[in-house]
Amino acid sequence: MLSLSGFTTPWWFLLLLVVAALVAGYVWAQKRARKETLRFSNLAVLDRVAPKRQGWPKHVPAALLAVAMILLTVALSGPTAEQRIPRNRATVMLTVDVSLSMMAKDVEPSRLEAAKVAAKEFADKLTPGINLGLVSFAGTATVMVMPTTDRAGVKQAIDNLSLSEATATGDGINASMSAIDSFGKMVGGPGGAPPARIVLMADGGQTIPRDLNAPRGAYTKAGEAKKAGIPITTISFGTDYGTIDIEGQSQPVEVDDEAMEEIAGLSGGEFHKAASAEQLRRVYDTLGEQIGYEIKHTDASRPWLVLGTLAAIVAAVLSLLLGRRLP
Structure with a gap:
């Protein structure tokens, strides 16, 4: 169960700035790739040689990876939960x-x-x-x-x-x-x-x-x-x-x-x-x-760590299945 009532090392949340930067970089890279595609002179040839990765599914691995990084950051920050002992x-x-x-x-x-x-x-x-x-x-x-x-x-x-x-x-x-x-x-x-x-x-x-x-x-x-x-x-x-x-x-x-x-x-x-x-x-x-x-306030990082790890694994698997490469 995801629960928390405080953090023992909240400075780890600074890593969210890195996550935000990576998300921004990913969005910029996608826009740049689209512009490069539009400049291709022979669209018929491009359609034959480029992998068919049209639509939103190609962004799922990247989104899952960002979610995984957020979950793992919360786990590193030492969340605690109130427990009746x-x-x-x-x-x-x-x-x-x-x-x-x-x-x-x-x-x-x-x-x-x-x-x-x-x-x-x-x-x-x-x-x-x-x-x-x-x-x-x-x-x-x-x-x-x-x-x-x-x-x-x-x-x-x-x-x-x-x-x-x-x-x-x-x-x-x-x-x-x-x-x-x-x-x-x-x-x-x-x-x-x-x-x-x-x-x-x-x-x-x-x-x-x-x-x-x-x-x-x-x-x-x-x-x-x-x-x-x-x-x-x-x-x-x-x-x-x-x-x-x-x-x-x-x-x-x-x-x-x-x-x-x-x-x-x-x-x-x-x-x-x-x-x-x-x-x-x-x-x-x-x-x-x-x-x-x-x-008492007890450690509550385990659920966040488990979910973050699972999200990263799923992101890696989907990336291989959809694009043969990591996002």
């Missing part, structure tokens, strides 16, 4: 809010249960080379699984997520960064630690501490993640009409989209909103594509 070296910490607000049933069967299903699908669809870890947070944060390529362990830990009081979003981010740092020191080679990202899924505002800009606050930790080169992709999960029952009283648990978007922005990451289980799955599918694959 699975990542084999990256770290992702899935950081999940397990505060009591996650028991809300505005997303069936509940926010937490829907989140578990989507998170396990996300783990299954990630490319095998990605190291995936899991952190849960409520009043405190817990590293449930260190980054690993073992998806079974991560999915089992997701199944074991349970609810607790309060929401310490900053602690969740901090625990994820610590896990990434520890893992990076263990596996980092000459090229350094693998690239990392935090995927933060929460439904409500931070309650511990109340100030998002406090030392333990989510905004502060998002800024630290930015400095560490760890973008945070945030997923605000739930609706504005969610409620939970606490001691027989209904408590509203609206999602805090503004805070989640700010966390993503401060860390250099992206913000996503999901108000249903299906939307959450779509967000995770998108993240799986972004995280699991990368676009």
Whole structure:
């Protein structure tokens, strides 16, 4: 397939000037030959001795040769094509809010249960080379699984997520960064630690501490993640009409989209909103594509080289068949 998205040695395109000159020379030679023919005094004799090469077919070999030279020039210029390649070296910490607000049933069967299903699908669809870890947070944060390529362990830990009081979003981010740092020191080679990202899924505002800009606050930790080169992709999960029952009283648990978007922005990451289980799955599918694959520019000269060579061969064969000589 002929495709390209850039050239490694574009100066080879200067050869097209030579091709243009050869085409111009060929046209000039044909016009001159025609004039010489018209000056021939005995047209009857000319008709008997000259080869019958009237019409456009005699120009086909020359045209094919010019096309071949153009194709080969493109090949020499080092065309590249974008190719989607699975990542084999990256770290992702899935950081999940397990505060009591996650028991809300505005997303069936509940926010937490829907989140578990989507998170396990996300783990299954990630490319095998990605190291995936899991952190849960409520009043405190817990590293449930260190980054690993073992998806079974991560999915089992997701199944074991349970609810607790309060929401310490900053602690969740901090625990994820610590896990990434520890893992990076263990596996980092000459090229350094693998690239990392935090995927933060929460439904409500931070309650511990109340100030998002406090030392333990989510905004502060998002800024630290930015400095560490760890973008945070945030997923605000739930609706504005969610409620939970606490001691027989209904408590509203609206999602805090503004805070989640700010966390993503401060860390250099992206913000996503999901108000249903299906939307959450779509967000995770998108993240799986972004995280699991990368676009690389690979050599795309082979098709151009093959076609250029074939065109040159056909030009030579036709030249021998039509005129017993090369154009």
